[in-house]
Amino acid sequence: ETGVTQSPTHLIKTRGQQVTLRCSSQSGHNTVSWYQQALGQGPQFIFQYYREEENGRGNFPPRFSGLQFPNYSSELNVNALELDDSALYLCASSLGGALTNEKLFFGSGTQLSVL
Amino acid sequence: DQQVKQNSPSLSVQEGRISILNCDYTNSMFDYFLWYKKYPAEGPTFLISISSIKDKNEDGRFTVFLNKSAKHLSLHIVPSQPGDSAVYFCAPSSGSARQLTFGSGTQLTVLP
Numbered sequence: 001e002t003g004v005t006q007s008p009t010h011l012i013k014t015r016g017q018q019v020t021l022r023c024s025s026q027s028g029h030n031t032v033s034w035y036q037q038a039l040g041q042g043p044q045f046i047f048q049y050y051r052e053e054e055n056g057r058g059n060f061p062p063r064f065s066g067l068q069f070p071n072y073s074s075e076l077n078v079n080a081l082e083l084d085d086s087a088l089y090l091c092a093s094s095l096g097g098a099l100t101n102e103k104l105f106f107g108s109g110t111q112l113s114v115l
Numbered sequence: 116d117q118q119v120k121q122n123s124p125s126l127s128v129q130e131g132r133i134s135i136l137n138c139d140y141t142n143s144m145f146d147y148f149l150w151y152k153k154y155p156a157e158g159p160t161f162l163i164s165i166s167s168i169k170d171k172n173e174d175g176r177f178t179v180f181l182n183k184s185a186k187h188l189s190l191h192i193v194p195s196q197p198g199d200s201a202v203y204f205c206a207p208s209s210g211s212a213r214q215l216t217f218g219s220g221t222q223l224t225v226l227p
Contacts, residue, residue: 004158033214042119042204042217043159056212090158094213102147102208104215106158 004093004107012113018079021110023091025072031055031096032074033104034066037088049074050096078112086114118142121205121218129226134192136221138205141186145207148181149215150190152201159204163190195225 005024013019025032031050035043045058049068063079072093078085088111092104120139128134136150146167151159165172165179165188172179178191192199202222206215 033212035215035217040219042121042206042219043215045212045214045216048212048214050212056210056214058214092158102149102164102213102215103161106151106160108156108158 004105006091006107006110010111013081014115017081021076021089023074025093026105029093030072031094033092034076035090081114083114119216119218121221123221125222127224128195131194134195136190136203138188144209147208149206151204154201197225197227200225
């Protein structure tokens with residue numbers, strides 16, 4: 001069974017740039033959620049994708065966008081980076097639809113630094 | 116507005132003793148409550164959960180208690196082991212996406 005993998009592990013960008021983070025789901029999972037964890041805080045829900053459609057969104061601006069692919073892998077895109085976007089970005093996979101399960105399996109995250 | 120509060124940023128206990136981690140919430144729509152633990156440089160891993168229709172769930176050394184009227188839950192670890200040293204997050208679930216709302220976490224240190 002393959003776990004959730006994220007790439008890259010670390011990334012440094014400058015303010016105003018755009019970034020794409022990638023995530024491969026755990027085998028058999030059809031739902032991907034993205035969370036942002038700022039230093040000293042708990043993870044915050046960004047959005048969720050189920051069967052390539054956005055299935056829920058937290059309180060994040062439209063410059064945060066995502067994609068889910070037919071193989072259930074996913075991307076998180078952030079445009080016009082701001083200093084406050086510096087955080088650990090966590091991807092989590094789970095079962096959705098008729099088998100919806102709250103139990104999420106997290107990757108190790110991508111540490112994004114915006115200078 | 117913090118919907119989930121873990122008021123103790125850190126907790127130290129001796130090996131073999133009980134660890135009690137607390138969590139308070141304000142949102143009545145939460146209907147499922149999960150605890151995650153996180154080691155440095157790793158993602159959070161699921162530990163134990165409880166449905167809002169129960170008041171206790173036990174799994175080995177870990178027990179979660181839910182007091183709905185007080186909007187309070189706690190995680191008991193007994194006996195505590197040095198390998199339990201990690202950050203513990205309380206994370207209730209809600210909404211059609213079953214998204215988790217995490218508390219700010221409690222750093223547990225179990226001293227040998």
